Amino acid sequence: MTGLILKDFLCLRKVLKSYLIVLVIYVALTVAGVWSPAFTTGFFSVMAAMLPFTCFNMDYTAKWEPYGAALPVSRNKTVAARYLTLLITLGAVAVLELATAVAVWLTDGLEAALSSLLASCLCLGMGAVLNAIILPLIYRFGAERARIIFYAAFLGLIGLAVLWLVPLGGGEWLMEHLPPLEAENAAALIAALLLLSVAVCFLLLIPSYFISCAIYKKKEL
Amino acid sequence: MNSIEIRGLVKEYKDFTLGPVDLTLPGGAILGLIGENGAGKTTLMRCMLGVTVPNAGQVSLLGMPWEEAKADVGVVMDDCFFYEQLRPKDVDSVLRRVYPTWDGGLFREYLDKFALPEKKLIKEFSRGMRMKLSLASALAHRPRLLLLDEATAGLDPVVRDEILDEFLGFVSDEDHGILISSHITSDLEKAADYIAYLHHGKIALCGEKDRLLETYGRLACTREDLAAVDRGDLVAVRRSQYATEGLVKDRAAFARKYPGLTVEPVSLDEIMVFMEKGERL
Numbered sequence: 001m002t003g004l005i006l007k008d009f010l011c012l013r014k015v016l017k018s019y020l021i022v023l024v025i026y027v028a029l030t031v032a033g034v035w036s037p038a039f040t041t042g043f044f045s046v047m048a049a050m051l052p053f054t055c056f057n058m059d060y061t062a063k064w065e066p067y068g069a070a071l072p073v074s075r076n077k078t079v080a081a082r083y084l085t086l087l088i089t090l091g092a093v094a095v096l097e098l099a100t101a102v103a104v105w106l107t108d109g110l111e112a113a114l115s116s117l118l119a120s121c122l123c124l125g126m127g128a129v130l131n132a133i134i135l136p137l138i139y140r141f142g143a144e145r146a147r148i149i150f151y152a153a154f155l156g157l158i159g160l161a162v163l164w165l166v167p168l169g170g171g172e173w174l175m176e177h178l179p180p181l182e183a184e185n186a187a188a189l190i191a192a193l194l195l196l197s198v199a200v201c202f203l204l205l206i207p208s209y210f211i212s213c214a215i216y217k218k219k220e221l
Numbered sequence: 222m223n224s225i226e227i228r229g230l231v232k233e234y235k236d237f238t239l240g241p242v243d244l245t246l247p248g249g250a251i252l253g254l255i256g257e258n259g260a261g262k263t264t265l266m267r268c269m270l271g272v273t274v275p276n277a278g279q280v281s282l283l284g285m286p287w288e289e290a291k292a293d294v295g296v297v298m299d300d301c302f303f304y305e306q307l308r309p310k311d312v313d314s315v316l317r318r319v320y321p322t323w324d325g326g327l328f329r330e331y332l333d334k335f336a337l338p339e340k341k342l343i344k345e346f347s348r349g350m351r352m353k354l355s356l357a358s359a360l361a362h363r364p365r366l367l368l369l370d371e372a373t374a375g376l377d378p379v380v381r382d383e384i385l386d387e388f389l390g391f392v393s394d395e396d397h398g399i400l401i402s403s404h405i406t407s408d409l410e411k412a413a414d415y416i417a418y419l420h421h422g423k424i425a426l427c428g429e430k431d432r433l434l435e436t437y438g439r440l441a442c443t444r445e446d447l448a449a450v451d452r453g454d455l456v457a458v459r460r461s462q463y464a465t466e467g468l469v470k471d472r473a474a475f476a477r478k479y480p481g482l483t484v485e486p487v488s489l490d491e492i493m494v495f496m497e498k499g500e501r502l
Contacts, residue, residue: 002318003314003315003316003317003318003319004315004319006314006315006318007304007307007315010304010306010307010311010314010315011304011306011307013306014306058304058306061304061305062302062303062304062305063298063302064302064304066267066270066272066298066302067296067298067302069270069271069272070270070271070272070291070294070296070368071291071319071320072291072292072319072320072321073319074288218274220273220274221267221272221273
């Protein structure tokens with residue numbers, strides 16, 4: 001199984017190198033004050049969350065799946081390797097986000113750091129949730145069809161949210177009902193969100209993994 | 222011990238059914254699987270490897286169910302399955318973590334033998350180099366059984382000859398076996414011990430290659446001569462405006478029974494054409 005994870009990262013080498021260059025540029029622009037740290041970390045959470053698509057596309061291009069199935073690795077372990085690749089990637093982004101939050105804390109103070117961490121946790125949690133949904137879809141329909149289904153569902157959810165929020169006054173309603181972020185409240189809220197993100201990450205990826213295994217076990221490759 | 226035992230294997234699709242297939246390959250031998258495009262060769266290979274789930278039947282490789290035998294089986298498919306952005310040294314790093322018996326030294330020996338640069342990107346390899354890399358990967362974990370699907374297709378005669386020599390060396394150990402599917406029947410005539418001919422999803426012909434080539438024959442005669450031959454003495458016939466030919470199953474017996482008719486040796490290609498295009502009797 002470690003061989004398959006290594007294979008994913010070796011294949012992603014070029015993509016990851018380009019991400020690294022973008023990261024350096026984004027960090028420089030963030031330090032220069034062009035945009036907030038939350039934007040940079042959020043951007044990389046999204047990029048990390050999209051990496052499984054890239055892996056599946058590379059598998060498809062290389063016609064890897066039939067060969068992969070002939071290797072002495074069970075189909076469940078093959079699926080597990082892909083989920084672990086995702087977790088490693090999200091973990092690396094989490095470390096990056098934590099480092100960013102510490103840097104922001106040292107330069108701009110606690111409140112700014114907590115805001116940055118809050119945004120990071122939300123993006124990270126969302127990345128895990130999106131993958132928990134999309135990975136079984138990819139195993140069932142293939143990367144390209146799953147991407148279309150996913151975007152359709154995603155846009156549908158946004159549409160529903162807008163339809164729900166507009167009659168209530170949209171953003172104003174949210175602003176009225178959200179608690180004010182004072183330092184001590186914010187720290188507690190962020191800690192809770194951080195835990196929640198991690199919990200969502202694990203809780204949703206576990207059933208997602210079992211669904212993917214069930215699909216992949218019967219799949220004709 | 223038999224390298225391969227297949228019993229009653231069936232795989233059904235909407236428009237095609239493979240089988241039931243029964244096939245046995247003894248140890249220390251090469252079985253050549255021939256058949257026209259779409260005959261089911263790749264489907265059979267995929268069923269043997271668990272890539273495709275058969276509807277019925279049993280597959281035993283090296284005396285074990287296929288799931289247990291996978292670590293002892295080397296696979297080369299009709300295309301190089303490695304990612305173009307990898308290098309042979311990356312393949313080594315990945316597969317040493319997949320196969321418990323992976324031998325990195327042996328892999329590098331094969332890279333040297335096949336003149337494959339270790340650090341060159343696979344996307345820069347020619348088809349011949351890619352197939353050699355696939356073969357090096359299939360051999361470097363010291364398998365006891367090789368399953369090769371069109372492994373020599375698209376290669377020039379020199380490369381094919383090198384690869385066939387590897388196969389012959391591999392089966393010099395009686396514990397080893399090779400199943401190779403190929404359209405290039407001349408390769409199989411050179412290397413295979415047994416031939417199985419898959420026709421429209423069924424095994425139409427199976428046996429020792431030398432015996433098949435010794436016993437089968439091609440009768441070239443007139444329509445009148447053909448009419449005088451018992452249908453039971455022929456497997457198939459081909460009639461055209463200019464010639465009438467028959468595929469004879471037992472050349473020696475036929476010559477004794479019909480001393481006035483000439484029966485010539487027949488190649489695997491000719492047998493395939495008779496079976497595919499001729500009128501089966």
